[in-house]
Every structure is written in structure tokens, then in C-alpha cells.
Amino acid sequence: MAKGLDELAERSAVGRDWYVTSKLAALALCSLGILLLATLLQVSFGAYPLTLGEAWATVFDPAILLNGDVWHAFLLGGDTPEWFTRRQLVVWNIRLPRILVGVLVGANLAVSGAIFQIVTRNELASPYILGVSDGAGLVVLLTLTAFSGLLPLLPVLAAAGGGAAFLLVYVIAWKNGTSPVRLVLAGVVVGTVFGSVQRALFFFIDNLGVVMSAQTWLSGSLLGTDWAQVRIALPFTVLAMLLAFAVTRELDVLLLGEETAESLGMPVEKVRFAVAGIAILSTAAAIAVAGLVGFVGLIVPHMVRNIVGSDSRRLLAGCLFLGPTLLVGADVGARLALSPIQLPVGIITGLVGGPYFLYLMRKKEKLGEV
Amino acid sequence: MAGDHRSRKSGTDDRTDDATPDRSPPTTAVRGTDLVVAYGDTSDPVIDGESIDIPTDEVTALIGPNGSGKSTLLKGLAHRLEPDRGTVLLDGRAVDSFGTKALARKLGLLSQENVAPEGISVADLVERGRYPHCGFFDSLSDTDHAAVDDAIRLAGIDHLRERDVGSLSGGQEQLVWIAMALAQDTDVVLLDEPTTFLDPHHQLEVMQIVETLRDESDTTVVLVLHDIGQAARYADHVVALKDGAVYARGPPESIVTPALLADVFEIEATVVETEHGPRIVPLDPIHDDST
Helix, strand or coil, rough: CCHHHHHHHHHHHHHHHHHHHHHHHHHHHHHHHHHHHHHHHHHHCCCCCHHHHHHHHHCCHHHCCHHHHHHHHHHHCCCCCCCHHHHHHHHHCCCCCCHHHHHHHHHHHHHHHHHHHHHHHCCCCCCCCCCCCHHHHHHHHHHHHHHHHHHHHHHHHHHHHHHHHHHHHHHHCCCCCCCCCHHHHHHHHHHHHHHHHHHHHHHHHHCHHHHHHHHHHHCCCCCCCCCHHHHHHHHHHHHHHHHHHHCCHHHHHHHHCCCHHHHHHCHHHHHHHHHHHHHHHHHHHHHHCCCCCHHHHHHHHHHHHHHHHCCCCHHHHHHHHHHHHHHHHHHHHHHHHHCCCCCCCHHHHHHHHHHHHHHHHHHCCCCCEC | CCCCCCCCCCCCEEEEEECCCCCCCCCEEEEEEEEEEEECCCCCCEEEEEEEECCCCCEEEEEECCCCCCHHHHHHHHCCCCCCCEEECCCCCCHHCCHHHHHHHEEEEEECCCCCCCEEEEHHHHHHHHHHHCCCCCCCCCHHHHHHHHHHCCCCCHHHHEEEEHHHHHHHHHHHHHHHHEEEEEECEEEECCCCCCCHHHHHHHHHHHHHHHHHCCCCCEEEEECCHHHHHCCCCEEEECCEEEEEEHHHHHHHHHHHHHHHHEEEEEEEECCCEEEEEEEEECHHHCC
């Protein structure tokens, strides 16, 4: 009897596991499908139009996909092969890298958003909650106004500015240790001050072009990204993702709250700082190539959690698929909706994100705690 | 969780006449000496220079009014609050000489209030208790799974295993948290007010788990209780605290007396001896001006 019950329990355990895993698989498949569709749309439309069939044939052209030299040129820098046709050039040198950057940015923002929601135990947290966006934004404005000689280094400087702001937030929040609430409040402090300085700097710009590029940066845009941006973001993205998936058990325990985590023998302060550092690395990689794209890091972890639950490994895996899909999908709208004018992708993600939260607010009674 | 099944008198919970029937004299599992514990650097110490011995493989109950320092003492013993002065020895070794995970393999503390993450199953939550036993890159071993199964069985929540924790009642959820602490598989378990806010049925469930722990897995249990009657009935030792000081300690019969209740809890009460141990009938609060 007892044995029968045990077997039953085991089978139902396997059943639940299978059920949740299949939901994750379905999420991943749907995401990939939509991503593929968005890619084909993005590749075929534009000033040099292609049919969907031509787009498909060019994207999945084995002569390029399986050519080591071409990838060497793309990923390590170098000249595009001379034998490229005009169509291949447009697809592979202009439209596809923009999609790839979108994939990297989406994955980074979604995963780091998920981590920050766990660290702060607040599902309204985003990758920018600990001052990163304001630090990066301030540095961008400073570079554009005062130190225009450093313009080529802008991506790196912005990422560094974000990281510095994060450290400053930690210093402010620290008093015999930190807590999620103290961290969030310190983030507000730093954000308010940096944001004010940043807005003040706008008044020192007398060139409309510079104002435009600053605005594009602050809204987050994939305009003009190419393989150089892929080369900047890819290594940091891979590193951040590997680290993030290595600490999923720590994330699971951190989610139980400080007291319980400490009872289970976790050095909470160290782990929290390390985990936040991983998320900052990830965010910085995204900021460096796309500026401050909003809402992706907020809503993607949210949607994934609603589908697969709060198990960290599944949550991060889901974010890894849904984040790129949402960002690339939004970029299709940003690039094509008002063609020939291209909007920053951050405007589209905001337009999508707002109503999603409205829907959530109406549907759920308890909103806030993870 | 295997261990010698101690042959306690079976079929009765009457321990009032003979609290330790066939045991060798108790050794000390946790010993706190001259402890001064405060929250933060600046505030006045809540516990000021107290010593306490927790006997091995027995149930010790901490009782006392609100603000008497029960939880603080518990946190001091678990090294969750670093004492300003004094030492805590666990099995004769200073607690601060353990690594955090090593300490968590020997001593577990279940806090007063716990909030479960959204969308987590009972089995998954209990599994988190294995954290101190896992290396950074290890996945759960057979030992871990066995410990989780044991904890779930001991807490009597087998039937809830696959349920979402968010869908449980408060009493059931408390049993799940206790199961998580049990999965930690420690020699010493500290429970901070495990029965407060529970209905009588779940209070008794919790206290039975505590008894089973002591009797069948040789675990030292320390618990903070608000219900003096429960302390009297289930504990081998009772420590009464007042204003951050140990007011009295000893077996329940000698602690739970009208005089102590008047001094420590400021209540007028009669204590009736029953076959289930001393029973407290609170009558009136004693006001300062009338004492």
C-alpha cells in the first residue's frame, strides 16, 4: 500500500515536472517561430525590397552559413567578401546584424530583469532599478556635450557609467549590510540626482543633431547597428548568460528571503552583490549597443513567470527565448511602421509594455511581490 | 535521518512524573555563555549577559512575554545576530568558527514569518532545504532526494506534495516550511513561534512533529512558544525569559507555577495538575499599580 502510494507520488512528481517543462518548451518554440517571422519581415522590407521567398533563401544560403571566412569577417572584424551580391550585402551586412543585435539586447535585458526581480524580491523591478540607466545616460550626455573627442568610446563609457552608478547605489545603501528596500531607495536617490543633471545638460547643447542623437540613445534604438555592435555585445552576453545559469540555485534560495537564505547557510550579502554584478554585466552589454531600451526587462520576466513559475532555471531559460523575440518584434514595428521614418525601438517597447501592465493590474489582485 | 530509535515509554504522553525515563544524563548541544545580543551597533542590548545550555536530543521551550528577548536569544544562538560579547558553542565548538554552509548543516533556524515565492510546488520548496548540502556545481544526489522525502513524510504533507504553496492554508503552509527546515537534516533545530497563528489542529500537528523529531531522529529542538500550556506539555525543559534575562529554567513542573506566571507574564492564573501535565487557567492580568 505504502509502496503503491510512493509510486503514485513519484509518478505525479514526474508528471508535474513534465507539464512545466513542456510549457517551457512550448514557450521556446512559439518564441522561435515569431522570431523567425519577424526576421523574415525585417529582412524583406525596406528601401531594397525582397519577397519573403528571396529573404528566406538569402538568410539560409548555405554558401554563406557554412563559410568560415565569412563568419571570420563578421565576428572578428574584416572586409566583407568581394563575391557578395548586392542582395547578400543588404541582407547580411545591414539587416541581419541589426536583428542579431536585437537578439542579444533582448536576451540580456530579459535575463538581467529576471535577476533584479529576484534580488529585490519585487516583480516591478527592471534592469535599470539600481541606477544603471541614469549613470549610463549621464555619461552619454557628458560625452556628447563636454567630451566629444571621446565619442568613438561612447558604448564602453556608457556601460562603465552604468556600472559606476550601480556601485554608488550599493555604497549609499550599505549600513551593516543592505536590504532590497534600501537598495531600491538608494537607486531612486542616485536616479533622481543623475537624471536632473542629465536633463540640465540638454540646455548646453546648441546643435539639434546632437540633441537627436542623445534622445535616440536615451530611448534605446537599434538604428545603424551592424557587425561591430555584435562583436562588442556577443562576448559579454555569452559570459553573463553562462554566469547567470551557474547561479540559478543561489537565485532560488535568495528568492525565499534573506532570513531563510541565511538559515540555509547562504552568505546573503556576498551572493546578492555577485548576482547583481552578473545582471549589471548583462545590462551593460545591452546598453553599450542599443542605449536604454525600456520595458523589455520588466515585462518579459513577468510573462515568463506567469507561464513557467518561479523556478530560476526555467525562468531564465524562458527569458532567453522570449526576450529576443519581443525586442526583434518591436524593432520590426520601429523600423517599418512609419517608414521611411525609423522610431527608436524603446518607444515601441514602451507602447507595448504600458498596456500589458494595465491588463495585469486589472487581472491580478496581488501585484508587487514575486 | 536514520538513528537509534530510543525506547521511550510507548502509548502514553504522560511525562510529568518521570521526564527522562531511560536516558543517560543529557549533554549540551548548544551552550551560550555570557551573551550580550543587540540589534545594530547603537541600540541597547536586548539580551544582556545571559548564559543558556540546550540539552542534547531534548525539547527546550523558550517562554516569556512579548519583547522579553526570546527570538533575539534564538538568533544569537544561531549566530544570525553576532553577539557583542559572549560565546556560543555548538557541540563544544564556537559557532563563528563554522563556515556558513557548515553551520547550516548542523543547526537550522525557522523564522517566524516566511513568504513563499509565487508558483512554487511544495516539493520544490522543501528541496530548497538541501542547499547547505550541495556544492556549487552539484545537482541533487540520491541522499538529497531521500532527505526531502523523509522530511515530507515526517511533516505529514505527502498528500500536498505537488500542490502550489500559494494554494495552501496557513497551517498547511507552516508544515511545508517546517518540512523545509527538516530537509536541512540538522542535529539542532530552532523554531521561532512555530504554532503562533495556527488553528488548534495544526498546532498539534506541529507539536507532534517536534516530538517525533526528538524521539526518532535524535534531534535537539528549541522552540519559542507563546502557549505556556503547550510548553508545559511537550517540552523537556522550559526557559522563562523576562526583560532579556533568564528568569527561571528547569522541567515544566517546576517552572509553570502561579508564582512564576505572576512574575514573568503578569497574570493571575491557577495551575491544575492533569494527566497531560500542568494546565494553566489564566484568570486576570496583573497591573503594575496593583503589585
